[in-house]
Amino acid sequence: MAAQRGQRNGVGVTPPAPTAAEITTPIPRVTEVPAARERARAIPEAAVARLAVYLRVLSGMQEHGAGTVSSEELAAAAGVNSAKLRKDLSYIGSYGTRGVGYEVTVLIEEIERILGLTRKHSVAVVGIGNLGHALANYGGFPGRGFPVTALFDVDPDLVGVPVGGLPVEHIDDITRVCSEREVSIGVIATPPPAAQSVCDRLVSAGVQCILNFAPVVLQVPDHVEVRKVDLAVELQVLSFHVARRADNAAVLAEASARSANGRAVDGLVVS
Amino acid sequence: MAAQRGQRNGVGVTPPAPTAAEITTPIPRVTEVPAARERARAIPEAAVARLAVYLRVLSGMQEHGAGTVSSEELAAAAGVNSAKLRKDLSYIGSYGTRGVGYEVTVLIEEIERILGLTRKHSVAVVGIGNLGHALANYGGFPGRGFPVTALFDVDPDLVGVPVGGLPVEHIDDITRVCSEREVSIGVIATPPPAAQSVCDRLVSAGVQCILNFAPVVLQVPDHVEVRKVDLAVELQVLSFHVARRADNAAVLAEASARSANGRAVDGLVVS
DNA sequence: CTGACTTTGTGCACACGTTCACAAGCGGTA
DNA sequence: TACCGCTTGTGAACGTGTGCACAAAGTCAG
Numbered sequence: 001m002a003a004q005r006g007q008r009n010g011v012g013v014t015p016p017a018p019t020a021a022e023i024t025t026p027i028p029r030v031t032e033v034p035a036a037r038e039r040a041r042a043i044p045e046a047a048v049a050r051l052a053v054y055l056r057v058l059s060g061m062q063e064h065g066a067g068t069v070s071s072e073e074l075a076a077a078a079g080v081n082s083a084k085l086r087k088d089l090s091y092i093g094s095y096g097t098r099g100v101g102y103e104v105t106v107l108i109e110e111i112e113r114i115l116g117l118t119r120k121h122s123v124a125v126v127g128i129g130n131l132g133h134a135l136a137n138y139g140g141f142p143g144r145g146f147p148v149t150a151l152f153d154v155d156p157d158l159v160g161v162p163v164g165g166l167p168v169e170h171i172d173d174i175t176r177v178c179s180e181r182e183v184s185i186g187v188i189a190t191p192p193p194a195a196q197s198v199c200d201r202l203v204s205a206g207v208q209c210i211l212n213f214a215p216v217v218l219q220v221p222d223h224v225e226v227r228k229v230d231l232a233v234e235l236q237v238l239s240f241h242v243a244r245r246a247d248n249a250a251v252l253a254e255a256s257a258r259s260a261n262g263r264a265v266d267g268l269v270v271s
Numbered sequence: 272m273a274a275q276r277g278q279r280n281g282v283g284v285t286p287p288a289p290t291a292a293e294i295t296t297p298i299p300r301v302t303e304v305p306a307a308r309e310r311a312r313a314i315p316e317a318a319v320a321r322l323a324v325y326l327r328v329l330s331g332m333q334e335h336g337a338g339t340v341s342s343e344e345l346a347a348a349a350g351v352n353s354a355k356l357r358k359d360l361s362y363i364g365s366y367g368t369r370g371v372g373y374e375v376t377v378l379i380e381e382i383e384r385i386l387g388l389t390r391k392h393s394v395a396v397v398g399i400g401n402l403g404h405a406l407a408n409y410g411g412f413p414g415r416g417f418p419v420t421a422l423f424d425v426d427p428d429l430v431g432v433p434v435g436g437l438p439v440e441h442i443d444d445i446t447r448v449c450s451e452r453e454v455s456i457g458v459i460a461t462p463p464p465a466a467q468s469v470c471d472r473l474v475s476a477g478v479q480c481i482l483n484f485a486p487v488v489l490q491v492p493d494h495v496e497v498r499k500v501d502l503a504v505e506l507q508v509l510s511f512h513v514a515r516r517a518d519n520a521a522v523l524a525e526a527s528a529r530s531a532n533g534r535a536v537d538g539l540v541v542s
Numbered sequence: 543c544t545g546a547c548t549t550t551g552t553g554c555a556c557a558c559g560t561t562c563a564c565a566a567g568c569g570g571t572a
Numbered sequence: 573t574a575c576c577g578c579t580t581g582t583g584a585a586c587g588t589g590t591g592c593a594c595a596a597a598g599t600c601a602g
Contacts, residue, residue: 036285043507044559052507056486070579079488083561091582098580099568115507116514123506128527132409134401138502146506185509208516209509215327217350225512231409234498235394235417236323236386237316238456238480241496245479314590341549354591361551369550370598 005253055111070101117145124150124183126198127190136164149181178205184259185209192216310393314362326382341372388416395454396468398461407435420452449476459483
């Protein structure tokens with residue numbers, strides 16, 4: 001658990017579109033930088049995820065020719081409450097006009113900027129089974145900006161076979177290929193036992209963001225960002241709600257039986 | 272938006288294991304059931320999701336022949352801090368032995384009970400495209416307890432074709448088939464425009480839990496539980512972190528430049 | 543039986559995220 | 573120009589979830 005950060009890799013920079021040209025240089029290695037943390041961390045993780053949703057909704061509105069939206073409209077379409085929406089938007093700046101609303105195009109631009117969508121993020125998919133196939137075939141991946149540029153698998157029979165227009169590479173070439181193609185996001189769609197090893201290889205190839213579909217808790221150095229999509233967990237959470245619902249129903253049934261017994265109850269009883 | 276609950280269906284109960292026989296007691300009140308809510312809702316959503324993870328880790332340990340685990344070990348394997356793990360487990364009861372740890376089999380049983388995994392949950396997949404194919408082929412779905420019992424699509428050419436050993440049905444039969452097979456979880460893997468309509472049909476077929484893979488915000492009555500898996504959002508959140516990292520690097524660079532200028536900075540700077 | 547050691551279960555404080563409610567600000571109108 | 577109605581942006585209250593730290597409770601050795 002003890003710190004143990006470090007493990008810097010050679011920072012394979014090569015100026016990746018002039019997001020900021022003069023950056024990157026020295027690396028003073030800082031354990032805590034309050035100010036930097038403050039400014040960038042100001043926007044909560046949960047809000048970031050919602051911004052992505054707002055962005056999608058806004059794109060839809062733009063295609064329908066909408067010029068402006070109020071927080072109320074946008075919130076309804078995104079399935080959140082309007083106060084939360086306004087607060088989320090306030091994290092990225094003040095781009096609304098009081099009494100009017102938000103200009104759709106402006107909002108889209110600003111959210112894209114904050115989410116870093118002005119830059120292309122090259123994606124590699126590892127594990128070309130059922131799921132990997134599906135992911136590779138999404139083609140360009142949901143929304144533009146995330147081109148799939150590499151596919152990997154262990155199975156020699158798969159190597160060279162084009163999937164979604166891209167030939168599968170052998171997993172042993174992962175480091176080389178990821179560097180060459182400047183992969184910034186790795187997607188793990190392998191069977192569970194292979195996941196950690198694949199993850200390690202991706203990390204040592206310089207990939208700093210990983211999307212993990214394997215039902216495994218990945219161990220990574222803390223400069224690497226992992227998000228996981230776990231089908232089993234999702235289903236089990238739903239299962240829990242089914243069970244909870246059944247319990248509640250039991251309670252309600254009993255309560256209603258009791259009230260039918262003649263005693264008045266203090267709540268509304270629906271017929 | 273206004274309340275509008277109701278829409279009860281025949282509550283296909285079949286006693287779901289005697290969770291607690293004598294409990295439950297008083298509580299009239301229908302529109303809100305404080306105590307029932309309290310007891311069942313006592314366990315936070317975030318904790319439920321983690322319990323599913325603990326369960327998986329525990330199963331792995333059981334196969335490796337472990338008899339007991341300490342909170343420390345289990346926490347490390349699950350990637351959380353041990354205090355949180357103990358608190359999560361305390362939500363479901365006290366099944367540990369001080370000075371020793373938890374008995375693996377006991378913990379597995381209890382978590383399964385809480386998550387409602389003692390009952391089978393029949394799953395229907397709607398939309399047999401790339402993703403739907405992948406989901407159908409998971410076969411039995413991650414971990415047992417979630418048998419896929421129906422597949423649906425609009426495409427007439429697909430109807431009757433077996434996928435993962437199960438023939439695809441036409442989507443118009445969704446209500447009938449879901450009722451017949453007592454589907455409790457619906458999985459939406461259709462293109463975005465179809466998602467809401469499919470969702471509505473599932474709901475009117477009595478399905479109360481939905482797992483949504485379509486990048487759409489679903490509108491459902493509030494007795495229906497929806498969880499969504501949104502690839503685009505996941506990728507965009509990762510993209511945000513890439514951007515943030517770049518920003519931080521820039522700030523660090525600036526800070527270091529300043530400190531090199533002779534002035535101390537307000538953070539700790541390690542070599 | 544006693545005492546040393548280990549690990550659970552939880553009270554408490556803190557941080558984060560959500561919601562409320564309202565002042566500030568803008569456009570339209572007379 | 574002055575007023576009115578509408579919508580944003582945000583300070584503050586609230587609730588939930590997280591992490592710390594320790595008493596309680598068990599095991600084991602002698």
